Amino acid sequence: MSPAAEVKGNGVAATSSMDVVIVGAGFGGLYQLHYLRKMGYKCKVVDNAGELGGQVPSSQTDWTWSERFPSWPExxxxxxxxxxxxxxxKDVQLNTGVKSAEFDVNSCRWNVxxxxxxxxxxxxxxxxxxxxxKSYVPDFPGMDKYKGIMHHTAQYPQEGxxxxxxxxxxxxxxxxxVQTIQEIGPQVGHLTVLQRTPNLCLPMNQHKLDPEVEARVKKEGGYEKVFDYRRNTFGGFHFDFLEKNGDEDTDEQKKELYEKLWDGGGFRFWLATYKDLLFDKKVNDTAYNFWAEKTRARIKDPKKKDVLAPLLDKQPHTFGTKRPSLEQRYYEVYNQDNVDVVALKxxxxxxxxxxGIKLKDGRDLEFDVIILATxxxxxxxGLVQIDIKGTDGVSLADKWSKGTWTYLGMTTANFPNMYFLYGPQGPTAFANGPTIVELQGDWIIDAIDYCEKNNKKTMDATAQSEAGWTKHVAELCDITLFPGTDSWYMGANVPGKPRESLNYAGxxxxxxxxxxxVAEKGYAGFNFDAPYDTGKLGEKVNALKLN
Incomplete structure (x- = not known):
């Protein structure tokens, strides 16, 4: 009888058998598929979406990009x-989600x-x-009453x-x-922006790329140099923090540096500046003041200036402790007569x-369309919305309900042979996506190959190594300015979600x-082929994690 026809120990009948099931057909999933498949593993990728894709480009050097920051059609x-x-x-199944996954302690395999x-x-x-x-929509009163068109940005119709x-x-x-507002502002009859917290946006400095210049850079090995260099920078970008603190420069020197970073565009003003910007509030304040001055100069209405770009004494949060969005014409949209902004706080x-929407000041606003950019x-x-059960029968959602626990930001105890990338307790939000996906992707690929070459049935993080890593991530975050801001970096944007450092800040x-x-030490901190008690599922809940 083939594995695909067997009824497993947990009573689930498999319809097919694979070496690896990969969830997600974005850059990370396709990276795993390509390299694992090259190594001879039988793989399948599944994704809810209707086509391949993601938010970040790969490093295919024979593709020529048309602009600095590619649009979604490109x-x-x-x-x-x-x-x-x-x-x-051929190994990807689209329009298909994962309902659940359960580890079978008898066969030491996953049923997905x-x-x-x-x-x-x-x-x-x-x-x-x-x-x-996983999109988030606040529980606004009366949402079911609204008769007009309403969509979250994640579910915005592709046809527009x-x-x-x-x-x-x-x-x-x-x-x-930000992306929505700057695009639709010039189109609509009237736009009302309901803002909870100002976004400390940075100029994208978008521009077209010269194909001849790009071809020369590729020929001279420029791309390979960039790819190698970014692995050695704090954020995985092709630029890095300076090897100096802010107090080493005069005010005039600071301004000169800030001007240069501002003109460079992208995240340079955030991640190519003084190395203590995200640690020293006084240095951070100088960056905020520069940002406010630059931004307020682009907004004509004095009231809108104070709502969108407050001065330091009304600072919404420390600069850079929420991810700054990149924009092209965002603030100019608010200079249009048909655009208003409401400060929801x-x-x-x-x-x-x-x-439409009634505000607490008595205003009754009518809208044809409401866009939820919440x-x-x-x-x-994205992980806990899938019903995933480990060796003790406890779901991942329950395990992480009062705090997230991982080892290396890629594994979690009692979920053997399960890996995740660009997720919790990795450098995720503090780094360049392609860089992290490649680095974590390579580590996972090597770990799987290690297990196969050494005839290991299971690889499972220990509770001790998991606790140590989680403590390490918290300690790295605690010395920065990030904990002082309520942000999705800290899990603070969703009511009831534990407030904790979700990203590796080192x-x-x-x-x-x-x-x-860890890998060089034979994957220290992992158990291999650990025996599982098949008679006491659900009883091995770690009190430290759930109480």
Whole structure:
């Protein structure tokens, strides 16, 4: 009888058998598929989406990008190109989600149940769901009353919505809100932005790339040099913090540096500045003052200046302790006569109505369309929304309900042969996505290959190593300015979610050293082929983690 036809010890009948099941057909999932498949492993990728893709480009050097920050249509074309070149789609099943996954302690394999009714039996279960896979919508009163068009940005129709001449509201000014507002502002009849916290946006400095220049850079090995260099920078970018503190420069020197970083665009003003910017509040204040001066100069209305870019004495949060969004024309949109902004902390939403939103100051606002740019249950949400049960029968959601526990930001105890990347307690939010996906991806691929070459049935983080890593992540965060801000970095954007450091703040080079050292020591901190008590599932809940 083939493994696919067997009824497993937990009563689940598998319909097919794989070496590896990978969840997510973005960059991370496709990276795993390509390299594991090259090594001879039988793999399958599943994804809820209807096409390949993600938010970040790969390092295919024979592809030529048209602009500095590719638009989503270009990213789609890129993924189509990679698919054709590497023949990925044959092992990818789209429009299919994972309903549940359960580790069978008898066979030491995973049973993964899909939304189409399939159950896949596999040895390794790799989650590449990304840090923003689960959208979040606050429980606003009366939302079910509203009769107009309403969508969260994550579910915004691909074909778009006819907005010309319409009265539109955008709730939220995080990354998706900023992108939405600057795009639709010139189109709509009237736009009302309902802002909880100002976004300390940075100039994208978008521009077209010269194909001839790009070709010369590739020919001279420039791309390879950049890829090598970024692994040695704090954020995994092609730039890094300065080897000096802010108090080593005069005010005039600081301003000169800030001007240079500002003109460079992207995240340079955040992650290529003084090395103590995210540790020393006084230095941070100088950056905030520069940001406010630059931003306020672009906003004409004095009231809007104070709402969108407050002065230091009304600072919404320390600069850089929430991810700054990159923008092109965001602040200019507010200079339009048809655009208003409501500060929700001063004037909260009272209730939704059939025609729009009523504010607590008595205003009754009518809208044809409401766009919810209210963010995501970030970093952990995409993982815990899947019903995943480990060796003790406890779900991942229950295990992490009062705090997240991982080892190396890629594994968690009692969930053997399960790995995740670009998730909790890795450098995720503090680093460049492609860099982290490649570094963690390589580590996971090597770990799987180690198990196979050494005939190991299971690889499972110990509770001790998990507790040590979680403490390490918290300690790294505690010496920064991040804990002083309520952000999704700290899990503070979703009511009831534990407030904790969800990201590794030690930088990419240190993370690489620490994870590499574990591997070089024969994967220290992991148990291999540990015996599991099949008669006491559910009784081995670690009191430290759930009480």
């Amino acid at each position: 990213l789609r074309r890129y993924f189509q190109y990679v698919d054709e070149k590497l023949d990925l789609s 149940s899909l939304s189409d009714g399939q159950v896949i039996d596999c040895k390794y279960f790799v989650l590449c769901t990304g840090f923003a896979a 919505i006819e907005l010309e001449g319409k009265k539109v509201a955008v709730i939220g000014t995080g990354a998706s809100g 001063a004037t909260p939403i009272e209730t939704f109505t059939e025609k 963010g995501f249950d970030s970093v952990t949400g 930088g990419v080079p240190r993370y690489v050293r620490e994870t590499k050292e």
